[in-house]
Amino acid sequence: MLDVKDIKDSLNKFVIDPLMVIDGRKNICMVNEALRYLVGYKEGELVGKKVEVIFADSEKSILKKSNVEKLIGTGTILNIESYYQTKDGREIPVLFSSSVMHGQDDSDTWIVCTARDISERKKVEEELRAAYEQIKEAQDQLVQAEKLNAIGLLASGVAHEVKNPLGIIIQGINYLQAKFPDSKEDISNTFSMMMESANRANRIVNTLLDFAKAKKLELKLEDINAVLEGALELVKANIKFEKINIDIDKKKNIPHIFVDKNRLEQVFVNLIMNAIQAMSEGGKIFIRSYEKILSEPKQSIYGRSDYFKTGEKVLVIEIADTGEGIPPEVFRKLFNPFFTTKGLHGGSGIGLYVSRNIIDMHKGLIEIQSAEGKGTKVSIFLRLPKERRPDE
Amino acid sequence: MNKRKILIIDDEESFCKLVKMNLELDVSFSVAIATDGKKGLDLAKRFKPDVIILDIMMPKMSGFEVLEKIKKDPETITIPVVMLTAKEDMDFQVKAAQLYDELYLIKPIDAPTLKAKIESVLNRRGVK
Numbered sequence: 001m002l003d004v005k006d007i008k009d010s011l012n013k014f015v016i017d018p019l020m021v022i023d024g025r026k027n028i029c030m031v032n033e034a035l036r037y038l039v040g041y042k043e044g045e046l047v048g049k050k051v052e053v054i055f056a057d058s059e060k061s062i063l064k065k066s067n068v069e070k071l072i073g074t075g076t077i078l079n080i081e082s083y084y085q086t087k088d089g090r091e092i093p094v095l096f097s098s099s100v101m102h103g104q105d106d107s108d109t110w111i112v113c114t115a116r117d118i119s120e121r122k123k124v125e126e127e128l129r130a131a132y133e134q135i136k137e138a139q140d141q142l143v144q145a146e147k148l149n150a151i152g153l154l155a156s157g158v159a160h161e162v163k164n165p166l167g168i169i170i171q172g173i174n175y176l177q178a179k180f181p182d183s184k185e186d187i188s189n190t191f192s193m194m195m196e197s198a199n200r201a202n203r204i205v206n207t208l209l210d211f212a213k214a215k216k217l218e219l220k221l222e223d224i225n226a227v228l229e230g231a232l233e234l235v236k237a238n239i240k241f242e243k244i245n246i247d248i249d250k251k252k253n254i255p256h257i258f259v260d261k262n263r264l265e266q267v268f269v270n271l272i273m274n275a276i277q278a279m280s281e282g283g284k285i286f287i288r289s290y291e292k293i294l295s296e297p298k299q300s301i302y303g304r305s306d307y308f309k310t311g312e313k314v315l316v317i318e319i320a321d322t323g324e325g326i327p328p329e330v331f332r333k334l335f336n337p338f339f340t341t342k343g344l345h346g347g348s349g350i351g352l353y354v355s356r357n358i359i360d361m362h363k364g365l366i367e368i369q370s371a372e373g374k375g376t377k378v379s380i381f382l383r384l385p386k387e388r389r390p391d392e
Numbered sequence: 393m394n395k396r397k398i399l400i401i402d403d404e405e406s407f408c409k410l411v412k413m414n415l416e417l418d419v420s421f422s423v424a425i426a427t428d429g430k431k432g433l434d435l436a437k438r439f440k441p442d443v444i445i446l447d448i449m450m451p452k453m454s455g456f457e458v459l460e461k462i463k464k465d466p467e468t469i470t471i472p473v474v475m476l477t478a479k480e481d482m483d484f485q486v487k488a489a490q491l492y493d494e495l496y497l498i499k500p501i502d503a504p505t506l507k508a509k510i511e512s513v514l515n516r517r518g519v520k
Contacts, residue, residue, distance in 0.1 A: 163478035167500035171410035174503035178417050
């Protein structure tokens, strides 16, 4: 017949699940080898300590260090997911159960706690969850791509229908302006507003057409600094901006790279215009181009571009402003098509979307850093021609 | 005074009328209108314009078909044509340029720009 000591020895050595017994004051009275092994304590290190010592305060846990005393001892707990904390501070997911035992005397109360290590299960669950997220993201991207295709087709069809009436409106305003050259200020202002609105509608239609255009690049070896200068000239020719200084720092002798000049110019125009519009009270725009060896790998946070490897030499173009910066709630939506913060007189919300697509088509990256009230920096990473890559 | 004669062929009647009104603010211009290709070809022979402004996207007969007929007819072959369309498409531009090296303009176009383009075509032809 087994005596108490034999039972304790058996529990200690042969029960494969981590087990402990605590008294009514939640002091640990006994732990088995499996528990000590799991949480990394030596024999004797846990007995006499408060039960909280092996619980972690993980946010993911229902039964955590801060409420363990309240919960254990209230009765039976069956298979609650909790986290044990090892001696060196790691968290181990466990399936925790406990039951209360009463001795002959009512004051003799023990609580037997068992836990099963579910690290492997959690790992598999996590992998499944990640796989599910990936599938969901891929599905979302497909749906989005389908939607954008449909919008593209619609845009190109509608553009023709809209441009004809716009032509009539513009010719009509021109005629009235010519017929009443000395009209009162309110009338001439009305003509100007009508003309500006018609031009704005035309700009939106043109942007939609850009969006719908076939995604094919005409790659040629180009001097990126010349493309930047071209973009800057286009911006200067199209809008007036006061109180904004543009500081351009182009590194000499940077290699020519294969790009579609017109498409890239479009990206730079979009980014410079965004910078100007972010500084209604004036400010400074810094434009830089330089070569850089990456100290860490880079991948588009949108997962659409290839990786850039550590040690890879790339061409970087930076366009930074000292404007109002981008609020966090806006940041995630920046590249969504038709998302704009510029209101009625601003853009159509296509600029950054189109820009990212163009950079993507060049197998490059576009990265945005922003601090509210301080400004925004957009960095474009482009690949150098293969023979220039030091790792190849 | 010999007027500079312009023919507009475009299925958008309102557009034709407004272009005519704008151009004729300058008394040296005389503008005729045709709202389809067939009428346009007919007018090209009778009106004998110095320049034809021709829309590409038209029902029944497209601007390219009209252009081809203009350039094949000895009576109209020498008349310069300014192609005008709302469809900003590289293929159109290439096609127009390859066919007869004609000027190509995108709608919407404002009156001063259109007039300037027409005048530059007329100047090249020596039409005062």
